[in-house]
Amino acid sequence: MSAENLYLHYVCDGAPRRRQTVSRDGLRDLVTARRRAGKRGVSLERYADAPPGADAFTISFDDAHASILAHAAPVLATLDMPATLFVPTAFVETSPEFLSWEDLRRLRDAGWTLGCHAHTHPRMGWRLHDEDEAGHLARLRSELARSLEVFDRELGVRPALFAYPYGEAPPIARRAVREAGFDAAFTVAADLDWDGDRLAIPRVDALDEPARSETPTGFSVIVPAYDRVGILADVVTRLASQTYPEDRYEVIVVDDGSSEDLGPIFEDMPANVRLLRQGDADFRAGQARQRGADEASHETLAFLDADVAVDPDFLWHLDWVHRRVEGAVLLGYLSGYNLHDLGLIHRPREVLGRDVRALPIILDRSREPTLRACLDNLDWLEDPWPLTYTGNLSLSKALFDRVGGFSDEFVGWGLEDVDLGVRLHRGGGRFVFSRFAVGHHVVDPEEDGWRNPFREREPSLARFEGYLQNLAILARRHAEDDAVQRYVERSRADIDETCARPMTVGIEVGGAARQRSAHHARLHHVQPGGVPLHELLDRVAYAEKIGAQTVYVLGGEPAEHPDFFPLLHAAAAAVSWVSLQTMGHAFAAPGLAARARDAGLRGAVVDVFTCSDALHDALHAPGCAARWRRGIEALRAAELEVSARLIVTPRTAPELESTLTWLETEGISLSEVIVLTAADPHFGVKDIQHIIPNGVQRSVR
Structure with missing residues (x-):
């Protein structure tokens, strides 16, 4: 002891x-x-x-x-x-x-x-x-x-x-x-x-939350299904074989109008596994889940997708949370889930009939950045509901019923779960995330007729018609909720980018930098530890998928990311031009610029606050200006295409004309001007627009 x-x-x-x-x-x-x-x-x-x-x-x-x-x-x-x-x-x-x-x-x-x-x-x-x-x-x-x-x-x-x-x-x-x-x-x-x-x-x-009951939680596991007989049979077999007490859970599979006969799957299943059918009107996953919830006999609902394989102790992981956290909205992990299909998937041949505990994890790339930033503490987030995926979600039936369950307005793929998440959050649900309640998302790359249009290599706007209609429904149902409206706008922008196939794709590396200005947090989105290489390579794969010609690496000081060179090599193999945004100081290290060039880097956009060494050091740290200048010299000596991102603050504005003159003298073109106004809300672009050359992109932060 x-x-x-x-x-x-x-x-x-x-x-x-x-x-x-x-x-x-x-x-x-x-x-x-x-x-x-x-x-x-x-x-x-x-x-x-x-x-x-x-x-x-x-x-x-x-x-x-x-x-x-x-x-x-x-x-x-x-x-x-x-x-x-x-x-x-x-x-x-x-x-x-x-x-x-x-x-x-x-x-x-x-x-x-x-x-x-x-x-x-x-x-x-x-x-x-x-x-x-x-x-x-x-x-x-x-x-x-x-x-x-x-x-x-x-x-x-x-x-x-x-x-x-x-x-x-x-x-x-x-x-x-x-x-x-x-x-x-x-x-x-x-x-x-x-x-x-x-x-x-x-x-x-020290705060061990005592179980609210000595009896294991009663679960009704609800699985909406449409065809995919082989995958579904494996998923249901795993659920029927849980180590959980058989009398404390049931599995309800709701057939959403399959063209294939699902009945044979259930012929030898135990009594706590059953199949319900609803007529074929369209893809109606929300309505199928609602039908299962209406038929549920236990006090807690666990929603799983028909392509999510779980381990034998899965329900025990759910039980641990639900017996301790009243009103929990438990979001489980989805290994292999990705909005865009980039080839990193759990294929049927790798999963079916195998012990999923021995499988590798494919990071849940859609949710990991948010989860990392809050260390999985969803109660740190003002709005955790965008993380609500009913591919692996559990909550009490009382809470589900209180907020009205699934809306029947959503038809086709997507957003009925996000709508539910908004109402659960506004209705007092306590959002909890678990990396132990893992589901493996199984994807058949040979499958025809994907419901998720983002997964297609060249989707047209017409393929998003149903999703856009659901976005409009979401916006209307929560018209007074600014957070929902921002979510809808971001989703529409994602669709526009996917269909427009932009020539340049930006890759955020995480915002880390040893030499930071006082304005670092306003200029860079900081992710703890930087973005993992797996996610960076996903973004490279996305650029290649849509046929982009340029990758633009940004976020703090990319050269300080531990996987900077693997990222450059991958990007250079995928597109014809690789550029980065840099604070400049890191490239003062001997040979770094030349190594980056040899790895595929072709251009660099350097942050410029001022040409005054004293002011630069005052904004960063003593000695930074000298390293910054050496970094620029090294980038140019490596024959990279160097331009400037000019950052103007009330403190640097008096030096703006001399800084522009210095850039012109050095032959460094100006690509962008950012005006930071926090220190003086009355200061803005209007105060300097007569100095900035025409045609240069401008923004205010």
Whole structure:
């Protein structure tokens, strides 16, 4: 038995409104109650030397949330209680939710132990689609090495302690942690039984939400189906073979007017699996799901698509959440889902009849950027409803009925689930995301008549007629909701781009940069850890699919992305011209510009604030101007086509004419002007338009 190792995530002042959050008073009570029981509060660092016994307790926090410095540190300081913070280094300074490096220095100097929580907070047990075991291990090694390098660069420390993201510590993760040299590593467990392995020390949730019932949740699993007999038979067989108690779930398959006979699939199924039929009027997935919900006999509805294969313990993963979170709208993971078909799919021959637990994961590329930014905490999001996919969704029947279920206005493919999500969110549903309730989305690339027009290689606007009608219905049903209207406009823009087949495709790499101006967050969309290579290559594949001629790489300093060169090589193989947007400083590194040219880079658009070195340094950091100038010189020496993105602020505006003169003297063309007005709302394009050359694109932020 180990010490009582308690872990927490977030702390608030007042009553908690988010999951995984303790109040300041609750944190104080947690410590004092254990001390009254005779337990000693000790540091997790003890595990690196002499592990504490059952008479001790420890406190640690995961994820480096800003509330740790604001609320946890003052409370624990008054109690003289040591604590550890496990930091996923990619998330530091990426949003107001997370601590800055200066904040972490303050915690370090106050006596906190800083541990490693990996770099990008991955599920370390997931093998990705392009990896064998060796590739999986190599990625984990790189993940840990990057985190340790950042710790050393920013804090001058090398953490001795590690906490597995999501508490998951399979053998391959332990091997990577051992090879990285950590003294002790911590999992998440239901109890404190410990076998003495210092790379698998259990921690328990200090806020462990007690199950609201001792009885497993009753589930009605609803699957709308249309043809695809082979895939459907596999999906239903998996559902019929769950390890879950048979009397606590049923499977209702609703035939949405199939041309094939689905009946034989159900001839030998157990009594809790049944088939319903509705007439063939059109593709009506929402109405089929509603029919299943109307016939459901259990208190919780679990919607799955007919091409989503799950593992034998799938319902237990749903049960864990629903027994603990009242009003949960549980979004499960969809491996292999992608709005656009780019070839990364789970094919029937790879899935049917096989144990899906052994399959690699194809990242849910449509939702991953949003999920990463909030570390899967959907209650951080003002509007989580765009993530509502009924391919893997569960919720109480009472909540479903209260918001009116599926609307029968939507016909054809798409948006009936988003409409439901809007109403669930507005109706008080608590959105929760799970990376353990995984469904594998099976796609047959030989299938004719795809319902999703985005998957076609050359779709016409006519193919989107039904989807556009559904968008209009969504906009009308939520006419007063600005967030829905923005969603509709983004969706229409996506359709326009897909059908117009643009000549240039932009690829955002994530906004990271070591040398940042004070305006960085307004100029770049920052994603923790940068966009993974898999997603970057998806975007390259999209550019190739639509026949684009140019790829434009942007977002912070692309040259600092760890996969910068693989991205360049892939882009150069797919299109005829590769350019990037750069802050310039990174290319001061000897040979970098030439290497980028040799990898396929042809052009660079450099951010220019001013030609004044003193002002440039004031906006960035001392010495930055010299590196910026060397970077520009290196790009030009590599014979790349160099142009400028001019960024004008109230502070740099007085230098604008001299900066334009400098650009002209240097022979650097001007591609764009961005005017930043935050510091002075009365300042804008009108103040400088007489200076900016005609024909140059202008925007205000």
